[in-house]
Amino acid sequence: MPLSTLIAVLAGAVLTGAAVYILIIIAAAWRRESAAAESAALEHRLLRERIEAAAQRSRVEREADELSWNGLRKFSLARKVTEAEGIASFYLVAHDGRPLPPFKPGQYLTFSLRLPGSDKPLVRCYSLSEAPESRDHYRVTIKKVPPGPGHEQGGRASTFFHDVLKVGDIVDVKAPSGKFHLDAERSGPVVLIGSGVGLTPVLSMLNSIASAKSGRETWFFYGVPDGRHHAMKDHLKALAKDNPNVRLHVSYSKPGPGDVADSDFHHSGRFSVDVLKRLLPSSNYDYYLCGPSVMMDETVAGLKAWGVPESSIHFESFGSGTAKALAPASDADSGQLEVTFARSKRCASWTPASGSLLDLAEAAGITIPSGCRTGNCGTCITAVQSGMFDYLVQPGSPPEKGSCLACVTRPKSALTLDA
Ligand SMILES: Cc1cc2nc3c(=O)[nH]c(=O)nc-3n(C[C@H](O)[C@H](O)[C@H](O)COP(=O)(O)OP(=O)(O)OC[C@H]3O[C@@H](n4cnc5c(N)ncnc54)[C@H](O)[C@@H]3O)c2cc1C
Known part of the structure; x- marks a missing residue:
């Protein structure tokens, strides 16, 4: 092969190799850039999702604040659906026709029921069983508590819902509340x-x-x-x-x-x-x-x-059973403490076996109005005149300073209650 041809072949090979090398460098740089762009896009999307979630949260909170209500609001029963033996769902619409505030999934409604033949309202909590989206009704799903020994009539509120309440009837309801709810912002399993x-x-x-x-x-x-x-x-x-x-x-x-x-x-x-x-x-x-x-x-x-x-x-x-079962031990577990019910002019000795202050009051024949017995509905709120106390379980919404929710409270020292 003549020298000039050999040089031309070698030069061609060198040029081709250089071209391939340059192409590889360009491809690698392009891949790096597109990977960086992809990760930037992902970060951007996550940031946008976080911003949207925060905006949605503040919108929902604002809406909940604007639409919520204090005290009792009248609802009428729109529909009753049997879900299983002894279990039915009750669809409730606001009697005033105004939209309903959103709630957090897991929260409950507190009902103040006027049962036939009773002059005192009966307070009971029922969890909302739907997703929070619906703004025109709330749904609760209730099990009818069957009669048992010493309780031949069965559960009072649940039997009232199942057997007495008819479509169109009115019930008094407190706004959704409760701390047992899903954190919708978290995405973990x-x-x-x-x-x-x-x-x-x-x-x-x-x-x-x-x-x-x-x-x-x-x-x-x-x-x-x-x-x-x-x-x-x-x-x-x-x-x-x-x-x-x-x-x-x-x-x-x-x-x-x-x-x-x-x-x-x-x-x-x-x-x-x-x-x-x-x-x-x-x-x-x-x-x-x-x-x-x-x-x-x-x-x-x-x-x-x-x-x-x-x-x-x-x-x-x-129910109240779990409050006792899960109560942590404390100094109060060791002794006997004196509780004075000032308005009733009565005293009773509390020991750990007495349970809550509400249990102690009832055992002593003193009436403290009560509802859920789990520290959620607020019916048993009682002013504490003196002494120290703590909770068997943390109440759903802790009451104002100087008062306690008697159904989940126990004394930590001698105590005087305004009851
Ligand atoms: C936060 C929360 C959410 C809830 N959500 C739901 C829900 O979604 N669905 C639902 O069905 N329930 C729910 N409950 C339970 C509900 O609030 C009521 O406790 C339940 O319906 C029973 O109430 P009742 O008036 O029908 O029964 P009650 O008349 O209070 O009787 C309750 C129990 O005590 C026994 N009892 C009462 N008195 C006596 C007596 N003299 N002698 C012997 N036994 C007696 C009864 O046999 C019965 O087992 C919830 C409770 C809470 C605290």
């Missing part, structure tokens, strides 16, 4: 656990996650005796089918002959932390639970033993 009628607040949380379409990882555990007591079956199934981020798991403690495994229910037996351990990839979730006191006490203890920090366990009790 959650486990929602409802047992029996304890379904209601966690159902509101689930509905709100589904309607926000946030994709937030959500496990929903629901425990009932059998298919007859399985409320909202079709709604829950449809919601799990339409939302891949939602996993539904139903436990029947005593499945009936017609109940179909893997269709109606997924686990035969009582719900327990073992079910969670079997199904969840880790314990690293925020847990929200509501149900009978035994189930709650066992689940909270089981979660703690599994290493779940207390700050990730949120629960609400519908």
